[in-house]
Every structure is written in C-alpha cells, then in structure tokens.
Amino acid sequence: MADIPQQPVAASRPLSPHLTVYRWPVTMMTSILHRATGMALTGGAVILAWWLVAISNGLDGGYQIFMALASSPLGMLVLFGATWSLAYHFFNGLRHLAWDLGYGFDKKLAERNSVIIFALSFASAIAIFAIVWTGHGGYLQ
Amino acid sequence: MRSLQTPLHRVKSLGASHSGTGHFWRQRITAAALVPLSLWFAYVAIGLSGTSTSAPLQFFAHPVNAILMAAFVIISLYHAALGVQVVIDDYVHSTGMKIFLFLLVRLFVIATGSACIIALLRISVF
Helix, strand or coil: CCCCCCCCCCCCCCCCCCHHHCCCCHHHHHHHHHHHHHHHHHHHHHHHHHHHHHHHCCCCCCHHHHHHHHCCHHHHHHHHHHHHHHHHHHHHHHHHHHHHCCCCCCHHHHHHHHHHHHHHHHHHHHHHHHHHHCCCCCCCC | CCCCCCHHHHHHCCCCCCCCCHHHHHHHHHHHHHHHHHHHHHHHHHHCCCCCCHHHHHHHHCHHHHHHHHHHHHHHHHHHHHHHHHHHHHHCCCHHHHHHHHHHHHHHHHHHHHHHHHHHHHHHCC
16 A cells, blocks of 8 residues: 555645735735734724823823823823824725725725825824814813 | 524524624624724814813713713723624634633723723713
8 A cells, every 4th residue: 555645745835824924015915004003903992091191180190200201201292192193094994994894805996095195194193192282172162 | 494503503593603793793783883982082182182180071061071081992892892702713723821821911901991980980080
C-alpha cells in the first residue's frame, strides 16, 4: 500500500490573506480606520465622563482644572484627535448603514466615497476647532 | 418556506457565534440612534466651549438636555461595548482571555456610564 499522505509541508506558498501581501487600497484604510476610531472613541468616553463629573462638582469643583488641561497643547491635540475620530466614525458609520441597506458597493463608488469621507471628517474637525478657537462657540450660555 | 435551521438550532436560537444576529442588529440600531444624538452632542460641545462653569450647569439642569445627554452616553457606550467585542472576537483566540476582556470592557462602560449618569443626576435633580 502506498504511504498515507503526509501533512503538506508548511511551505513557501501564502497560507491565508495577510495584510502585508496587499497593496493598500483606500477602502482598506477606511475600514481599518473605522475600527481604530471606534476604539479611540471608547477610550475617549473617559474625557466625556470627566467633563460631566467636573461640571457636577459645581462652581468650586475641578471644572477649571479640566478646562486648563483641555486648552493646553497636549489637551488640544487629544481633543482634536477625539473630534476627528467622532467625525470620521460618524461619516463612515453613515456609509456602513447605507451598505447594510444594500447601497454603495460599486468599487469605483466605494473608492470615491472613501476620499469624500476622509475630506469631510478633516473638514468637520478643523471647522469645529476654528469655531471654538475664534470664540464663535459658547453660544449656549 | 421551510426553515433551514436544525431543530436544535431553533431550540437554542443561537448560531455558531452563540448569539445569533442579535449583536449585529443592536450594533445597527444603536448606530442609527447615534446619528442625530452625535449631531446634538457636537452642537452642545461647541456651544459650551469656552464658557464658565455656570453655563454647562444651567444647560444640563434642564431636564430635556440632561435626558438627551444621558441617552447619548448610554447608547454610545452600549455601541462601544458591542464594537470592542467584535475587535476582541477577531484578534483574541483564547477563550479564557476573551471572556476576561469581555468582562473588562463591560466593567469599563458600566463604570464610565455610571459616572456620567450620576453627574447628570447631581446637576439636574439634586
């Protein structure tokens, strides 16, 4: 009898789709960024909780400390990252909902929309910072 | 049409993921709810930027604003827990570690959410 076939040699052929063998199409980038911004926003929930707790501590509480940290260079960087993450996750999330309804799967359209979502997310984050920076925020007092 | 589910599957109403389509569906429902709530949150965050403590205190003392903020916090954190769970499912393959991380994520969202809700209650009720 012939020998029982051995396990195939773990060889030089590629085994499964692996990130490093692909060039990076823009749609792959937008997909991974959706996940990354989602994770970042989950961590960013701590900032939201901190803000609300600081407010609830009243006039003598830590609100001034929070605001001082938020307006420091590092604080601004973190807040810009959170703002862009929320904008990106928002716009790309809308696209995910459209996909779930069966729209937008065409390859060229998906690539075009990826670029639009990138541009929109940065434009929104920069616009929000411009509004706050130039003192046009704070309209709720 | 005859169901393609096996009798056992129907009894347990779970698929290979042990959760059926419930997770997927909740992720989408919370996402849809967060579309208007996120826009409202952005409007509020910009509107309260650069103000003294009294402005956000007065703003969240209004029950409608407190309730909308509570909804944003709870639905966001629920959506976050569902999303992080998928990431853990994808990258963590040991069952023990997976369960540990699931619990850690839930602890995190419950702790963060509780802090937000208690803060809102302190502002708007007490």
